[in-house]
Amino acid sequence: MDTLLKLHQATKTIPNESDLDNTILDHLDLTIRKGDFVTVLGGNGAGKSTLFNSITGTSLLTSGTVTLSGQEVTNWQEEKRAKYISRVFQDPKMGTAPRMTVAENLLLALKRGKKRYILPRKLKEQRTRFEKICESIGNGLEKHLDTPTGHLSGGQRQSLSLLMATLTQPDLLLLDEHTAALDPKTSKKLMALTDQVIEENQLTCLMITHRMEDALVYGNRLIVMENGKIKLDLNKEEKAKLTLEDLFVLFEEEQVSPGI
Numbered sequence: 001m002d003t004l005l006k007l008h009q010a011t012k013t014i015p016n017e018s019d020l021d022n023t024i025l026d027h028l029d030l031t032i033r034k035g036d037f038v039t040v041l042g043g044n045g046a047g048k049s050t051l052f053n054s055i056t057g058t059s060l061l062t063s064g065t066v067t068l069s070g071q072e073v074t075n076w077q078e079e080k081r082a083k084y085i086s087r088v089f090q091d092p093k094m095g096t097a098p099r100m101t102v103a104e105n106l107l108l109a110l111k112r113g114k115k116r117y118i119l120p121r122k123l124k125e126q127r128t129r130f131e132k133i134c135e136s137i138g139n140g141l142e143k144h145l146d147t148p149t150g151h152l153s154g155g156q157r158q159s160l161s162l163l164m165a166t167l168t169q170p171d172l173l174l175l176d177e178h179t180a181a182l183d184p185k186t187s188k189k190l191m192a193l194t195d196q197v198i199e200e201n202q203l204t205c206l207m208i209t210h211r212m213e214d215a216l217v218y219g220n221r222l223i224v225m226e227n228g229k230i231k232l233d234l235n236k237e238e239k240a241k242l243t244l245e246d247l248f249v250l251f252e253e254e255q256v257s258p259g260i
């Protein structure tokens with residue numbers, strides 16, 4: 001088994017107002033193989049984003065370890081991990097610099113994990129490539145290479161965020177409800193694009209979603225989180241047998257809101 005990411009006994013506690021430790025990740029063990037596309041479900045507050053924050057180094061674990069490509073990165077800062085990990089957030093505003101143009105944002109994305117600055121010469125050199133990349137997603141983004149991203153629609157901006165996150169083929173792609181803020185049609189399109197980009201680039205991906213159908217349809221593995229733990233971990237075959245009804249029943253039993 002070619003392991004890409006391993007969390008061992010990952011625990012995150014944060015003191016609450018009454019000064020008691022609030023356990024958000026609870027001795028969680030998770031192993032992700034290279035090429036896995038794992039969908040992550042869980043009710044509000046289950047610890048999904050905290051899991052991502054612990055993987056990216058946005059927030060460090062209280063105890064336990066994170067290993068990436070065989071190297072322990074538990075105490076690495078976010079900037080150092082950014083060379084290997086890309087993340088797309090729910091909010092279209094999070095992934096792009098609003099005053100910079102689409103082309104400038106793409107150029108910055110080429111420098112993920114390195115010192116980032118814009119050279120007009122480099123911008124010119126990459127223009128044809130950027131046009132082609134934007135064309136490939138079929139929503140007219142190529143006509144907006146010189147448009148500040150703040151002027152784009154939410155859908156265009158999220159597709160740009162996805163392109164930026166995958167431009168340099170990260171070892172690990174984290175999608176944090178990246179289609180949730182879009183209307184159903186745009187969300188569907190972005191999800192299909194996401195699947196295509198992951199497949200074409202053979203990326204390893206973890207995708208948090210509240211859309212149970214997406215969690216079933218996409219990926220080769222499904223995990224369900226509850227109270228900072230992994231409640232259910234299904235492989236491709238097990239996932240193929242699962243129905244939407246099964247998932248609804250599971251969430252009802254656990255009395256956690258599916259959030260859809």
Ligand SMILES: Nc1ncnc2c1ncn2[C@@H]1O[C@H](COP(=O)(O)OP(=O)(O)OP(=O)(O)O)[C@@H](O)[C@H]1O
Pocket residue numbers: 014024042043044045046047048049050051259
């Ligand atoms: N910095 C923090 N300080 C205090 N509590 C926090 C902090 N970060 C997260 N929590 C708490 O930890 C729990 C898990 O939060 P997290 O955002 O990881 O859940 P989630 O599964 O991503 O939820 P959602 O689906 O609502 O986004 C929640 O109860 C949240 O309030």
